[in-house]
Amino acid sequence: MEPLIHYAPYLGWVYPNETVIEWSVAIVVYPYITGLVAGAFTVSSLYQVFGFQRLKPVAHLALLTSLCFMFFVPLPLLLHLGHPERAFNNLLTPHLTSAMAMFGYFASFYIVLLMVETWFAFRPFIVEQAQRRNGLLGLFYRLLTLGSYDLSEKALRYDKKWIFWLAIAGIPGAHGLHGYVGFVFGSLKAREWWSSDLMPVVFLFSAIISGVALLIVLYVLSCRLRRIPIDLGCVKGLAYTVWAFIMVALVLEGLEFANIIYKGREGVEMIIEYVSGPLLIPYFVLQFAIGAILPLLALSYMIWRGTTGKALITGVTLSACLVLLSVFMMRWNVVIGGQEISKTGKGLLEYQMTIFGQEGLIVAAMLVLAPLVMLVGVTRLFPPWDDAPTPSLVSSR
Amino acid sequence: MKKETISSLVARRAFLRRLGRAAACAGAVAGTGALGVMKTVAAKNAPASGAGSFPTKDYDWTKRRWAFGVDATKCIGCLRCVEACKRENDVPPDAHHFNTWVERYVYLEGEHRPRIDSHHDPVNIAASGSEKEYRFANRYKDAKVEKAFFVPKLCNQCTNPPCVQVCPVGATYKAEDGVVLIDPKYCIGCRYCVQACPYGVRWFNEAKGVSQKCYWCYHRITKGLQPACVEACPVGARIFGDRNDKQSPISQFIRNNRVQVLKPETGNVPNVFYVGIDKEVV
Numbered sequence: 001m002e003p004l005i006h007y008a009p010y011l012g013w014v015y016p017n018e019t020v021i022e023w024s025v026a027i028v029v030y031p032y033i034t035g036l037v038a039g040a041f042t043v044s045s046l047y048q049v050f051g052f053q054r055l056k057p058v059a060h061l062a063l064l065t066s067l068c069f070m071f072f073v074p075l076p077l078l079l080h081l082g083h084p085e086r087a088f089n090n091l092l093t094p095h096l097t098s099a100m101a102m103f104g105y106f107a108s109f110y111i112v113l114l115m116v117e118t119w120f121a122f123r124p125f126i127v128e129q130a131q132r133r134n135g136l137l138g139l140f141y142r143l144l145t146l147g148s149y150d151l152s153e154k155a156l157r158y159d160k161k162w163i164f165w166l167a168i169a170g171i172p173g174a175h176g177l178h179g180y181v182g183f184v185f186g187s188l189k190a191r192e193w194w195s196s197d198l199m200p201v202v203f204l205f206s207a208i209i210s211g212v213a214l215l216i217v218l219y220v221l222s223c224r225l226r227r228i229p230i231d232l233g234c235v236k237g238l239a240y241t242v243w244a245f246i247m248v249a250l251v252l253e254g255l256e257f258a259n260i261i262y263k264g265r266e267g268v269e270m271i272i273e274y275v276s277g278p279l280l281i282p283y284f285v286l287q288f289a290i291g292a293i294l295p296l297l298a299l300s301y302m303i304w305r306g307t308t309g310k311a312l313i314t315g316v317t318l319s320a321c322l323v324l325l326s327v328f329m330m331r332w333n334v335v336i337g338g339q340e341i342s343k344t345g346k347g348l349l350e351y352q353m354t355i356f357g358q359e360g361l362i363v364a365a366m367l368v369l370a371p372l373v374m375l376v377g378v379t380r381l382f383p384p385w386d387d388a389p390t391p392s393l394v395s396s397r
Numbered sequence: 398m399k400k401e402t403i404s405s406l407v408a409r410r411a412f413l414r415r416l417g418r419a420a421a422c423a424g425a426v427a428g429t430g431a432l433g434v435m436k437t438v439a440a441k442n443a444p445a446s447g448a449g450s451f452p453t454k455d456y457d458w459t460k461r462r463w464a465f466g467v468d469a470t471k472c473i474g475c476l477r478c479v480e481a482c483k484r485e486n487d488v489p490p491d492a493h494h495f496n497t498w499v500e501r502y503v504y505l506e507g508e509h510r511p512r513i514d515s516h517h518d519p520v521n522i523a524a525s526g527s528e529k530e531y532r533f534a535n536r537y538k539d540a541k542v543e544k545a546f547f548v549p550k551l552c553n554q555c556t557n558p559p560c561v562q563v564c565p566v567g568a569t570y571k572a573e574d575g576v577v578l579i580d581p582k583y584c585i586g587c588r589y590c591v592q593a594c595p596y597g598v599r600w601f602n603e604a605k606g607v608s609q610k611c612y613w614c615y616h617r618i619t620k621g622l623q624p625a626c627v628e629a630c631p632v633g634a635r636i637f638g639d640r641n642d643k644q645s646p647i648s649q650f651i652r653n654n655r656v657q658v659l660k661p662e663t664g665n666v667p668n669v670f671y672v673g674i675d676k677e678v679v
Contacts, residue, residue: 190663
């Protein structure tokens, strides 16, 4: 068995208590999942609120993705707590000066909003199934109708109105939830690597690109699995979205880093040593070069050349995978990176991830994959597919 | 058709007017609210509890204003304070969890930066033979030492403690007498406070699932005793007392010396006062 506590090796001078790195990979996964929720919701809202017709085929899938990931958002935190059974103290007696105090309320509000919006979005389907099916599944759908079987035009118009306003309320909800995750880190003055006014927006934009990228991968994958043609217009719409947001995310992250270096406050030598040493590959190579700049260039090239067909699908999907990697690395570099730079400004630590255990690699990987497994199940119960693509844009598979 | 357009325009204007009024009202409410919120959440925390006898009947925390002094010119690095603290407060006997520790700063001839070490340094652990024994290795015996000194560290019981500010459930709070306390029965173990402390004095007790730190031996000082480390120090490098009492050792220490605090730029306003430390001490 692995020991309970792992002491981090260090260089230079670090405080003795710092040799136990307290926020592990579980806390890396937490903002990653939250970001995917916010990003997926953005895709759904682009269609529901802003009328991006191209994104219609993924609008419902985006909503379900957001919902499935949101269910798992509290889990890494609960696994991390020393006393998970006291987690509700956060809701019962929130200490309002804490950046973390509102999390419970934000998260609960947002889960409820997502569930209500999903219910409205799938109400016609639920009613239809409730009337058609018998047995346990029939009972399930009948319960879900909440007694409302009205599918008249007036009722559907009313549903649409709810979906619209819920989507509008959801935009600040999802983005607030995630910007707030950034604030949890950015508001701490003890760590130079975290203490940045830009942190919430950096988190937000990286969240959006990660969610859109996830939707690209899920959409292409689902079409392949269901053996139906991929709507090129939709892929293009998603590619444009990711392209635009990646630009903002890159500029913000670059600015944040430039600020730290340019201001050159106490301890900056250590930061420079850190980013040019242990963080070189995770930060410059994986997060920036391969994860953000490469997909940006690839997408720009495809947009410029008007790439279409299979090449577009492959290019966009690969770019999306790289973006997903980049955002994960960004979370890693913030959460773990921040703790690897000592508060003394005179030393560096090394986080050693455990494989097994509550906060090990396996559990972290499961936390990222679990929402996807749930999504597979949920799409069976509530098919989000919209199989009526614009004929001219259909890929010739 | 035209009539319809005009009426819709009128309706729209009326709607916009209403919207404007609503926004103005909301703005006013938010503005007043924001002023209140600002005062509450700014890193300037008021004491969490009011007057009253706590934790013993004979102790009134409104009457005391505890403070701590460290005279680094006196410290000889014997680490009796560390051992006493570990025993007194049931701190895990290893080299990675400390309520108080001692740092050694050594300037070698020709070097501009000090070499700093403490008990978690593998060389010191090897010298003492165990993580449970605390000793500084005589590692510089063959080097030409230009300047060297020891700096004891402990919780600063900040006037504006960032650890209290960030606790999501209020399990850690500032007592009226100035000591920052933790309620181990309420702490959820999120470790946000560990991250927020710029001095690295907080640590997480894996076995108990809660954050811990030095609280100046609150169980002793409320009974009229000195903190364990102060009592164990053979050279009087650690000074403790009540600032409300002008003749207390700490009041005299602060009055008679030019004292400084650690990381004053953080705005935390620490209550451990140092004499004889160097610019490199953080």
